[in-house]
Amino acid sequence: MSDSEAVGGLWREAGAAAATPALLDVAADGTLTVRTSADGQELARQAIRSVEISARVGTIARHVTFASGGDFETSDNDGIDRLRDRHLGRREGLIHELERFRPRLLIFVAATIALCFAIYRYAVPVLVEVAVLVTPPAVTDIMGKSVLMSLDQLVFDETKLSDARRNALDTQFQALVAAARDMPAASSPGPSYALNFRGGGQIGPNAFALPDGSVVVTDELVDLADDDEMIMGVLAHEIGHVEHQHSLRQIYRVAGITALIMLIGGDIGAATEDIMTQGATLVALSHSRAAETEADRYSVQLMHRTGQDPAAIARFFELLRDKFGLGGDVTFLSTHPATQARIDETRRYAEEVKAGKR
Ligand SMILES: [Zn+2]
Structure with missing residues (x-):
């Protein structure tokens, strides 16, 4: 007492x-x-x-x-x-009421995190696949045009390649597109491909594809390549990204993650818009390693079908490696790491395709 x-x-x-x-x-x-x-x-x-x-x-x-x-x-x-x-x-008591609330709050936060993780891990991939399936061509057209428009404003210059040079490359590109339409897994009617030439500005030698089939190649990449087959190898790789709908998947994945961020943090307004617009641009240019391998293999097969060197994309990576080194300061290398393993694997696959094993 x-x-x-x-x-x-x-x-x-x-x-x-x-x-x-x-x-x-x-x-x-x-x-x-x-x-x-x-x-x-x-x-x-x-x-x-x-x-x-x-x-x-x-x-x-x-x-x-x-x-x-x-x-x-x-x-x-x-x-x-x-x-x-x-x-x-x-x-x-009031103080005790607060202390009693804290474990509940922790459980709520933990449950929210677990739910978001589950959505990210299981629901987002499924939703992405569904979204890709139901996306009408009109939407991919808008995505492609708006990304290209913002890149034109932000980085690109007009091409300095001659009309003759552009026409020659475009003819070869159209041959790749025709062969791509004959590929076993090709979608019908398929995207409407168009090759766009641009001065690369600060991004230098690069090539990429947008979901609608717009493929962009910079003057710097055209000048860098030893021969046209190398350029076609790269463009075939980009057609592979379009055919496998990698960009569209990537954009939806980011949209899904953005939606999750909004779910947790409420509407974060301008920041979200930035992620959506600039993010879509950046994201359209970078793919997962699995997507890169898929596009490399696609290039090998498409080049083989058009009677060209199936290992052209591997030769291009070797060129990048020799000119700039593995960690070179080239934007194409940052989205397409030219590792020895990648080169070896692509060459091995090209041998298999040539031998008729694939
Ligand atoms: Zn790629």
């Missing part, structure tokens, strides 16, 4: 009007006692857990109601709170 915890107040027996000055105290085992202030005579005794303590409302007097109906009234709000908090454990 501790004297410092005793709270002074008035005691009224059930239904009685008369009040007796009294002290409310608590024992270490949580038993409350009410004694008269005058001579310490015990008036009531009960476990603190089973008495009713009125809520704190401003400076209004508090009531501790005993099972007998007896009532202890006090204006010592702090005294009552102190006494209750120390002996009721974590079961009641």
Whole structure:
């Protein structure tokens, strides 16, 4: 028992009007006692857990109601709170209410994270596949045109290649497209391919494809290549990305992740818009390693079908490696790492295709 915890107040027996000055105290085992202030005579005794303590409302007097109906009234709000908090454990009181809320909040946060992870891991890939399936060509057209438009504003210059050079390359490109339409897995009617020439500006030698079949090649890449077959090997690789709908998948994946971010953080407004517009641009240019392998193999097969060197794309990677090194500061290399493993694997696959094993 501790004297410092005793709270002074008035005691009224059930239904009685008369009040007796009294002290409310608590024992270490949580038993409350009410004694008269005058001579310490015990008036009531009960476990603190089973008495009713009125809520704190401003400076209004508090009531501790005993099972007998007896009532202890006090204006010592702090005294009552102190006494209750120390002996009721974590079961009641405003402070305790908060502490009780915290584990619930943690569970809620953990559940939200788990849900988002599950959506990201299981639902997003499925939704991406469904979205790719139902995306009408009009939408991919808009995606392709808007990405190309923003790239034209941000990085590209007009091509400096001569008309003759562009026409020659376009003729070879159209032959690849015709062969691509004959490929076993080709979709029908398939995207409407168009080859676009651009000055690469700060992105230098590069080539990429947009979901609608717009393929872009920079003057720098055309100038860099040792021969036209190398350029066609790269363009065949880009046609592979379009045929496998890699860009569209990638854009939807980012859109799905953005939607998740919005789900967690609420509408993050301008930031989301940035991710959607600039992100779509960047994303359209970078693919997963699996997608890259798929596009490499597609290039090998398409080049073989048009009677050209199936290993042309591997030769182009060797050229990049020799000119710029593996970690070279070339944007095409940052999205298409020219690792020895990639070159070896593509050459091996080209041998298989040539030998008629594929
Ligand atoms: Zn690629």
